[in-house]
Amino acid sequence: MAAISIRKLVKRYGHGSKAVQVIHGVDAEVKDGEFVVIVGPSGCGKSTLLRMVAGLEEVSDGEIAIGARVVNDVEPADRDIAMVFQNYALYPHMSVAENMAYGLKLRKMPKAQIAERVQRAAEILELGHLLARKPRELSGGQRQRVAMGRAIVRDPQVFLFDEPLSNLDAKLRVQTRLEIQKLHRELGVTSLFVTHDQVEAMTLAQRIIVMNGGRIEQMGTPEEVYGQPASTFVASFIGSPAMNLLPGRQHGGQFHIDGAALDVPPGVEGELTLGLRPEHAQLAERGWPLRVEMIEMLGAERLVYGKLGAATPFTLRLDATLPSPQAGDWLHLAFNPLHLHRFNTQTGQRL
Amino acid sequence: MVERRPLLDWLAHVILLLGVTVVAFPLYVTVVAATQTAEAIVHAPMPLVPGGHLLDNLGTALGGGKGAGSSAPVARMMWVSFVTAMVIAVGKIAISLLSAFAIVYFRFPLRRLFFWAIFVTLMLPVEVRIGPTYQVVADLHLLNSYAGLTVPLIASATATFLFRQFFLTVPDELVEASRIDGASPLRFFKDVLLPLSTTSIAALFVIQFIYGWNQYLWPLLVTTDESMYPVVIGIKRMISGGEAANDWNLVMATALLAMIPPALVVILMQRWFVKGLVDAEK
Numbered sequence: 001m002a003a004i005s006i007r008k009l010v011k012r013y014g015h016g017s018k019a020v021q022v023i024h025g026v027d028a029e030v031k032d033g034e035f036v037v038i039v040g041p042s043g044c045g046k047s048t049l050l051r052m053v054a055g056l057e058e059v060s061d062g063e064i065a066i067g068a069r070v071v072n073d074v075e076p077a078d079r080d081i082a083m084v085f086q087n088y089a090l091y092p093h094m095s096v097a098e099n100m101a102y103g104l105k106l107r108k109m110p111k112a113q114i115a116e117r118v119q120r121a122a123e124i125l126e127l128g129h130l131l132a133r134k135p136r137e138l139s140g141g142q143r144q145r146v147a148m149g150r151a152i153v154r155d156p157q158v159f160l161f162d163e164p165l166s167n168l169d170a171k172l173r174v175q176t177r178l179e180i181q182k183l184h185r186e187l188g189v190t191s192l193f194v195t196h197d198q199v200e201a202m203t204l205a206q207r208i209i210v211m212n213g214g215r216i217e218q219m220g221t222p223e224e225v226y227g228q229p230a231s232t233f234v235a236s237f238i239g240s241p242a243m244n245l246l247p248g249r250q251h252g253g254q255f256h257i258d259g260a261a262l263d264v265p266p267g268v269e270g271e272l273t274l275g276l277r278p279e280h281a282q283l284a285e286r287g288w289p290l291r292v293e294m295i296e297m298l299g300a301e302r303l304v305y306g307k308l309g310a311a312t313p314f315t316l317r318l319d320a321t322l323p324s325p326q327a328g329d330w331l332h333l334a335f336n337p338l339h340l341h342r343f344n345t346q347t348g349q350r351l
Numbered sequence: 352m353v354e355r356r357p358l359l360d361w362l363a364h365v366i367l368l369l370g371v372t373v374v375a376f377p378l379y380v381t382v383v384a385a386t387q388t389a390e391a392i393v394h395a396p397m398p399l400v401p402g403g404h405l406l407d408n409l410g411t412a413l414g415g416g417k418g419a420g421s422s423a424p425v426a427r428m429m430w431v432s433f434v435t436a437m438v439i440a441v442g443k444i445a446i447s448l449l450s451a452f453a454i455v456y457f458r459f460p461l462r463r464l465f466f467w468a469i470f471v472t473l474m475l476p477v478e479v480r481i482g483p484t485y486q487v488v489a490d491l492h493l494l495n496s497y498a499g500l501t502v503p504l505i506a507s508a509t510a511t512f513l514f515r516q517f518f519l520t521v522p523d524e525l526v527e528a529s530r531i532d533g534a535s536p537l538r539f540f541k542d543v544l545l546p547l548s549t550t551s552i553a554a555l556f557v558i559q560f561i562y563g564w565n566q567y568l569w570p571l572l573v574t575t576d577e578s579m580y581p582v583v584i585g586i587k588r589m590i591s592g593g594e595a596a597n598d599w600n601l602v603m604a605t606a607l608l609a610m611i612p613p614a615l616v617v618i619l620m621q622r623w624f625v626k627g628l629v630d631a632e633k
Contacts, residue, residue, distance in 0.1 A: 028488070056527050077533030089524030093546040103532035150528075 002067030002080075002157040004030040004053060009216075010061035016233055022048055023214045025062065030192060030207075035184050037193045039201035041210035041237070043202055047162055049211070050194045054083050066158055077106075082151035082219060083160040087167060088143045090135040090150075097122075097131040100149045114153075123150040124183070127193050141172045148183070161193040165200060197240050202226065210234045232348040235275050235341060241303060244314045246274040247345050259310030262288050265337045268351050275341035278303070278317040284334035290314055292329045306331070370625060384603035385409070392599045408604040423577040425585060425605050432564055432581040432610060435500045438564030440556050442505035447555075448548070451514035452540055456526065466515075473508040474599065477569060485572050495576045510555050517551050553623030561613045582609040 011023035011235045023045045038046045040101040051057040053064055054286070055076035063069055071079050090099050097118050104114045122128045127147045135143055144164060151159055161180075165173045181204060184191055195201055199209050202222045210225060210233075218230035222337045229235035235243040248257035249271055281288075294305040302324055304316040316333065318325075325331055342351040380399075384392055387402040413426040453459075454466050477484075484503045493499030521544065529539045543551075570581045580588060586609060590600050617624070 054527075054531065056530065075533075076527075076531045081531065083528070083531050085524045087522060087524055089528040091525065091528075091543055093543075102529075102534075106538065133448040150532075216432060273373065 003032045004028075004129070004158060004190060004192065005033075005065045006049075006053070006062070006064035007065075009049070009052065009059065009064065011045070011052060012060040021060075023052075026214075026216055028209060028216060028219060030190055032163065033188045033190055035181075035191045035193065035204060035206045037195060037201040037205035037207075038209045038211055039195055039198055039237070042196060044211045045214040046194045046196075046211050049253060050160055050162055050192060053078050053158075053192060054081055056330075077103075080157040081160055082154045082156040082158075083162065084144075084147045084151050084164045086163040088135070088164075090143060090146055092135055095132050095134055096127060096138070096146050096149075099146055100153045102117050103150065103154050113262070117153045117155070118149075121152040124152065124186070125149050125179075133298045136284075140168055141176065144168060144172075144176060145179075148180075152183075152187070157190065157193040159189050161191065161195075163195055163208070163285050164193075165195070166197070171312040173200075180204060191201040198240065202238070205335065208238075209264065210237060212237075228314060229275070230350050232273060232275070232343045235343070239277055240318070241278050241315050243277045243341070245277045246276070246308065246312050246314070248272070248274065248312075257309045257312045260289065260308060260312075262308070264340065268342060272351060273285040273343040273348075275343060276339060280339035281333040281335045283318070284320070284332050287332040290316065290331045290333055292325045292327055292331060294327060295324060297324075304331070371502055381603045381606050384599055387600050389600050404600065405604075407601050409608065412601045412604040412608065423580060423585060423588075425608055428576060428580050428582040428585040429446075429502075429608060429612070430610070431497075431579055432583065434497055435566070435570075435581055436563035436612075438497065438501040438561050439504050439566075440559035442501065443507040443510050443559045444552055444555055446505060447507050447510035447514050447528045448545075448552075451518055452544065454511070455518040456514055456536065464476060469508050469511050472506075473512065477504065477628065479574070481568065488573055494573050495579045497579075500566075500570055500579070500581070501563075501572045504566065507559070510559070511615045513555065514548065515553065519547060521547060550623055550626045553626075554559045556614055557620050557624045560616050564609075564613050 006026055009023060009026045010021065012021045014018045014020055026045075026049060028036075038049060040046045048057060048132045051058055053066075055071065055074060059072045066079055066081070089104065094102065100118045100121060101114045104117065109117075118131070119128075122131055125148060127149055129143055129144070129145075130138060130142060131175045135146065138146065144167075147164065163181075165176055168176060177200060180193075191218060193200075193204060205222055207219065207221055209219045210227045212233050217223055218234045220228075225234060229238065229243070232245055246255070246257055246262075248255050248262075250256075250264065250267060250269050252269075253263060253266050255262045255274060288308060290304075290308055292304055292306045296303040297320065298306075299320065299345050301320050302318045302322075304318055304325060306316070307315055308314045316331070343349065344351055380397075383399060383401050384397070385408055386405040387398060388404050391398055391402060413429075414424055432537065450469065454469075486495060488499045488503060491499075493502070525543060526539060529543055534542060564581075565583060566581065567583050567587075570584050571587075574580055574584065577588075582605065586602060586605050589605060591599050
């Protein structure tokens with residue numbers, strides 16, 4: 001097992017004046033045995049970053065080290081990594097066992113040892129009865145497990161996952177998420193996991209890297225990223241439904257938004273953006289006035305969509321046991337000041 | 352079509368039957384003629400029921416007759432045709448697999464130029480370049496040899512193009528997975544691409560084998576020695592022009608023999624052939 005360090009990593013496509021830069025100097029450390037999830041919207045460079053670690057994309061600038069070894073110019077096969085792809089990339093004409101054994105066979109590992117490793121991986125992933133089947137005879141979830149088996153048998157220093165759950169249906173995704181977690185606990189291999197799904201990121205990660213536009217917005221534990229988002233981007237990306245962001249102006253104990261003045265604890269004065277998560281506001285006798293526009297019933301809870309002031313949208317999460325408000329109602333909201341976030345309106349950075 | 356009109360059905364069947372007759376009757380005449388003696392055929396009207404001399408005729412043809420035209424043994428010609436068709440089919444497939452592999456999976460200078468160069472030759476049939484090609488083959492002293500018969504026909508834009516299209520449908524992740532597994536490019540070609548291409552290869556084999564077997568113009572130019580005649584040329588050479596009497600029964604028996612190998616290839620590989628042309632999975 002090994003740590004991964006990424007230093008000032010840059011990726012450009014094309015040459016000269018036509019070059020397009022997609023990753024702008026990323027620095028990150030993944031500790032030995034850690035499970036790190038890279039999350040971000042499509043096109044933020046997260047997959048490119050992972051593929052650079054895998055060696056499938058060339059490094060334009062900067063450095064990637066696995067363990068103590070800089071691997072910029074090392075072939076993917078020699079980096080001691082294993083990768084799980086989004087569409088599994090199983091060899092269609094090989095059986096499950098052959099798929100798992102292929103990499104070992106190429107490394108000229110003795111047959112008996114290959115068989116033993118395949119057997120062990122099959123046990124861990126409960127694939128024993130499927131070993132003779134072809135990938136097309138398997139369900140999506142089973143293919144996914146074979147893809148993981150192929151990674152496990154190699155006994156690598158690093159696991160790389162490229163959105164491995166996005167082709168599964170919702171139920172299977174939850175199940176597989178738990179399996180991956182269990183696997184990581186048992187094997188303790190350093191893992192880098194790319195996803196665009198913030199729920200996957202929150203549930204799987206020991207640490208999350210939030211990326212946007214080829215840069216790292218924030219790196220931290222799920223608690224930190226959720227509780228102390230470094231920017232409005234992270235605040236709105238992590239957590240579902242997204243954090244309410246209210247651009248306005250703080251003056252004394254009042255926060256002026258379009259058409260209303262809200263009571264807030266005193267703090268930084270002037271133009272800023274307030275953030276409050278839907279689950280952190282409660283109904284109260286008095287407080288921020290919210291006019292209800294729409295309600296969604298989710299079973300355990302209701303999402304109440306409405307407006308603060310003239311046109312500032314606000315989402316509130318209500319326990320389903322509370323009586324449901326009606327569209328057009330006025331509600332009053334209270335909150336714990338600890339849950340209030342303040343951001344610079346221009347830069348989006350946390351204040 | 353859910354329409355049911357008995358009259359149209361009849362009409363359709365009549366047209367189909369007519370079509371079948373047009374295609375099948377000459378074949379039938381060939382078979383009948385191959386079963387008669389030379390004398391029986393030239394009687395007018397020609398008999399339309401099979402006679403009893405099929406085996407005699409086949410035997411004479413295979414061993415070499417004594418007719419007015421060429422009387423080289425057909426067995427030898429069949430062998431020449433078979434070798435030629437096999438070399439052309441296998442050669443074409445091998446070369447186009449490799450060139451398609453190069454064009455799809457490698458980035459090298461002038462790649463587009465090479466692709467277009469191959470693609471443009473699709474428009475040029477053998478006949479267009481036959482003069483210069485003959486000159487080259489003659490200068491290399493390849494006349495009357497298997498090499499002369501086959502090599503100029505092996506390069507194939509069609510097959511290259513077909514494999515290229517197929518390779519483009521193979522997901523990139525497979526290449527990447529095999530790179531991570533530690534497979535060299537040729538290893539990937541052998542272990543992954545080839546097994547995935549088997550149905551396309553089978554389909555192409557059928558097409559190219561028949562193409563090679565049916566070559567007429569090119570062998571006509573490069574073979575002057577009876578021992579290097581493919582069977583298609585052989586049939587032509589057996590028919591002497593002018594007044595002399597031809598052994599039509601032997602000519603037809605030879606034609607019958609010449610039809611057998613391509614028919615066998617099609618029948619035996621039919622399943623693969625259709626699968627290769629139709630298969631869109633993967």
